[in-house]
Amino acid sequence: MSLMNGWFWIIAALLLALVEVLLPVWLFLGVAIAVLAMGVLILIGVWTGSFAWALVVTGVLSGIIWLRLRRAMGVQHGQVKIWRTDINDNHP
Template sequence: MNGWLWVIAALLLGGLEMALPGWFFLGIALATGLMGLAILAGLWTAALPWALVVTAVLSGGIWLLLRRIFGSSRGDVRIWTRDINDDE
């Protein structure tokens, strides 16, 4: 496997995220970039199927981490549990 292909794929996914913002491709772009760097550094030597599985798991973890750090967007539905006019 060539790590440069993974890095190029990460850059393309990052560009796609810039064109279609909404956190859809950011997690997979970061995970693909990390996998590419791991392959280039010689830290990953397993076959392609395992690389794809690890990239998918990394993508989900990165997405959850970014969601926790940056929170929900303004477009999300907010459920009100208390009325402003209620006395407490």
């Protein structure tokens, strides 16, 4: 079997989603969605490129998805908040 089999990509996406559940850091979710998208593209026959280009496209797509998820979800509980003003400043 070839690495360009869409089912391998979908199984990899499910494993990455499982890692996201175990280690919720939002990184693996973007990668899992990108890998799932590439698997679906391979299965339906849209992607016919090489394995190397599939990895490049998946990497770029995962970065875009991660940025979109980060913007949509915002700062989560437990993350560092940067304060721009001080409570002790008496500015009118």
